[in-house]
Amino acid sequence: MELSYILNEYGEDREQYFRAVAPPIIQSSNFAFATVEEMRKAFEDEYSTWLYSRGLNPTVEILRKKLAALDGAEDCLVFNSGAAAIFAAVLANVKSGDHIVSVRNPYTWARKMFDEILPRFNVTTTYVDGTSMLAFEQATQLNTRVYYLETPNSWTYELQNLKAVARLAKQHSIITICDNSYCTPVYQKPVEMGIDLSLQSATKYIGGHSDTVAGVLSGSSKMITRIFNSEYMNIGSGIQPFNAWLLIRGLRTxxxxxxxxxxxxxxxxxxxxxxxxxxxxxxxxxxxxxxxxxxxxxxxxxxxxxxxxxxxxxxxxxxxxxxxxxxxxxxxxxxxxxxxxxxxxxxxxxxxxxxxxxxxxxxxxxxxxxxxxxxxxxxxxxxxxxxxxx
Structure with missing residues (x-):
């Protein structure tokens, strides 16, 4: 899909909103139904329709389609911060007794989650030198469920070999999560290199104007749907329509x-x-x-x-x-x-x-x-x- 098409047209249906060049902000918390049967179907599968803007919203939907396409992913969710995207991505893929391998010195709030929050639920983390594939291999345990990556990091810019880490993870049925905030999907596409979940702080280049905070999580439709129906909806950390509109505007340039x-x-x-x-x-x-x-x-x-x-x-x-x-x-x-x-x-x-x-x-x-x-x-x-x- 052409980059120009994604940024300027994809996900937009101007015939539905008065042929306006810029999509409207659907600043509604709630959506009505004509029949009981329609409402029943919405309750059964909230991911398939508009019900309540804590979940899906038309303005956010335009943004989600664009960001997933940018990542080369099947689907994505947009959160009200990058930290929220990190939390949901990890929480969705671990349970009590599980183990995580993370690059050393990850983003501050990722580290706080690994060191202070997850241990309460008997989830442990081993930090490794992400530049070394041997380090990943040696740290992997029978109960390892997640490899957490950040490439490049945001101070000294160490990289992980994404294709190699993805291959190793698949051998052990381990989920890979990569923070791609430094590059954006324009300059690096972890999903296309085999990573399961790519996340980024949209506060940065996506927004581009230092006036909104947001996070993006991209991956397979199956994974994103599962996260939507659990962590995303329960935590209530979805982005609001106006902020989504600001990010759509940021994508144009x-x-x-x-x-x-x-x-x-x-x-x-x-x-x-x-x-x-x-x-x-x-x-x-x-x-x-x-x-x-x-x-x-x-x-x-x-x-x-x-x-x-x-x-x-x-x-x-x-x-x-x-x-x-x-x-x-x-x-x-x-x-x-x-x-x-x-x-x-x-x-x-x-x-x-x-x-x-x-x-x-x-x-x-x-x-x-x-x-x-x-x-x-x-x-x-x-x-x-x-x-x-x-």
Missing amino acids: LPMRLERCTQTTRTVIDYLKQHKRVEKVIFPFEEDFPQYELAKQQMQGACGLLTFVIRATKVVTIEKFCNSLKHILMAVSWGGYESLIIPRCSGMPVDAFDAGNVEHRMMRLYCGLEDAHYIIADLEQAFVQIEGLE
Whole structure:
């Protein structure tokens, strides 16, 4: 299916809504029936019709069709956050006594689920080096039910070989779940590489305007239907019609925004690599990235998120640099129109800072839709502010 068709036409039936170019927001919580028999059928199979917008909604349906097609999946569900999509995907595939193998250092709320919530129900997790297939093999137990992946991750961008992990999982009847938030389905399609469930934070590139929060979970019709009828409906974490409409709007310009971010990021990386205060730049499409060849094989692009290591012996130097930025915002997430930065040291007590630990000097930078020279000029003036320090 053509990308342009998916983004601009697929799932839309303009004859049903007055030939409007943009689909309407069906801001209704409830849907009426003409006969008792129609209502009875809706109760029997809520996944087949409109009954109550906690489940299905016409505006959300347009979005679901587009996102599933983007992923190359049979079906998908849209949640009110990426964390909700993660929770439902994992919860749907484990029971008491089961075991999970996860990449180490997954997204914060995935880790909290593995470490604090699931152990209450006797579900255990083993963390592994996701770059090593041997690590997956050695961690797999007779009761392993899920491989949880995140490729690339969102700080140091380690990858998993998706085809190889999928093959191993199928040998042991293990469900594979992959967080694809970094790439989006435009630049990486886990489902087409054999992964059972692909998820992403639609808050980021799909929305693209930093004005809505959402998560997407894509997979087979059988799996998605099962999750809808249980975890999705019970948790009540479905997206609302207005937010779905915002995501449909975001999809219209998705390829263009990704291309712009990619071009800008290349220019910013070139600047950072030659700067005397930058020790290292980490980015999957840099030739010195340890998994560069794998990145080129399974990713079509790497968007706007990079990490650089600043040369500093004191935490106050890093703080001075970040506090001096005038246009790049200090904030979490990525994928919107605005450039963002997070210093790794912001997530630890000041007295825990260790300059000898490279991770403590990491800065995660997202290059937004501004001109590259605008971003670089802001970085440069911040670097000037720390000249002479140390």
